[in-house]
Amino acid sequence: EPHLINNHRESWEQLRVSSSDIEDGEGFRVQGISGEDHLWKCWLKNKKPPPTLRERARGHLWNLSAEDRRKQKLVWQHEMYESERSEMALALQTIKSAREELKGLQQVTDAAILSKARVIGCTTTKAAMCKELLGGVNAGIVLVEEAAEILEAHVLTSLSPGAKRLIMIGDHKQLRPKCQHYPLTVESGGCFDLNRSLFERLALARPIATLGTQHRMHPDISSIPKLVTYSDLSDASSVLSHPVPLGLDSRVVFIDHKELEDVDGRGDDGVESLSKTNTYERRMIVATVQYLLQQGYKPEDLVILTPYLGQMMKLQADLAKHVEVLVDD
Numbered sequence: 001e002p003h004l005i006n007n008h009r010e011s012w013e014q015l016r017v018s019s020s021d022i023e024d025g026e027g028f029r030v031q032g033i034s035g036e037d038h039l040w041k042c043w044l045k046n047k048k049p050p051p052t053l054r055e056r057a058r059g060h061l062w063n064l065s066a067e068d069r070r071k072q073k074l075v076w077q078h079e080m081y082e083s084e085r086s087e088m089a090l091a092l093q094t095i096k097s098a099r100e101e102l103k104g105l106q107q108v109t110d111a112a113i114l115s116k117a118r119v120i121g122c123t124t125t126k127a128a129m130c131k132e133l134l135g136g137v138n139a140g141i142v143l144v145e146e147a148a149e150i151l152e153a154h155v156l157t158s159l160s161p162g163a164k165r166l167i168m169i170g171d172h173k174q175l176r177p178k179c180q181h182y183p184l185t186v187e188s189g190g191c192f193d194l195n196r197s198l199f200e201r202l203a204l205a206r207p208i209a210t211l212g213t214q215h216r217m218h219p220d221i222s223s224i225p226k227l228v229t230y231s232d233l234s235d236a237s238s239v240l241s242h243p244v245p246l247g248l249d250s251r252v253v254f255i256d257h258k259e260l261e262d263v264d265g266r267g268d269d270g271v272e273s274l275s276k277t278n279t280y281e282r283r284m285i286v287a288t289v290q291y292l293l294q295q296g297y298k299p300e301d302l303v304i305l306t307p308y309l310g311q312m313m314k315l316q317a318d319l320a321k322h323v324e325v326l327v328d329d
Contacts, residue, residue: 014059124154138162147199172200247295275310
């Protein structure tokens, strides 16, 4: 209203409703008028004004079509908020400048701390976010672990101009970096190979240092990866002394069943899940855990791996009824 009074007096006169229009001299309320914005609402909705106000509503505004009225309202709104928009833009620019100044001061502090450090550890994502800061440190040696699972672009953004040596540790025969768009993957055969890591690309073209002897698995277990992937891998003598599992006649047991996954992600409790679940397997796992505990194992001796979040959450709930469960990613 103040905007129309100050800038569009003629239009305001056609839309205004005074207190005398609402109540007569004796204090009786005039029927058909809801309030001081009654004409404004009628005009917006393309309705006729009440009889007592039709004389006032004879101006050009009332001859506009519904579409033209909507456009006129937008013009007035634009005029009203123009100054506020300019003030807000100025305030946002001031805030942005202040944040950049604070960020610069923080970087000075961080740079002073990092310059005294012998080792700096971070993810490749953080390295890209703090490229300017790390560039000031100018690390000469960059060590990347699980390099076969990191996109080439992420490794490159982690390198500063002063990097003299890049050491990558990983296994290009296992998981590749994640790529959400299948046509860009190596597996699609489309030649984009976005999920081929720098580590794999170099490993396929240059000599690499590989693990020759493993110190973890008993030969009964290591024979599987040897057969599939690592034909030259040998076993350390220490793995031969691993104790025989209690209650089992073999170190490796494969169990085959034909029970399908829960229909539509629903388990026996009827709860729907977006992840995959299998009630039969959960019951079998719980029973196996109980059996192994009866053989003398402690809960901390047992590890259960599942690739699906839904199955993991339900397994945790089922096992928690019997033992304390710790979840790790």
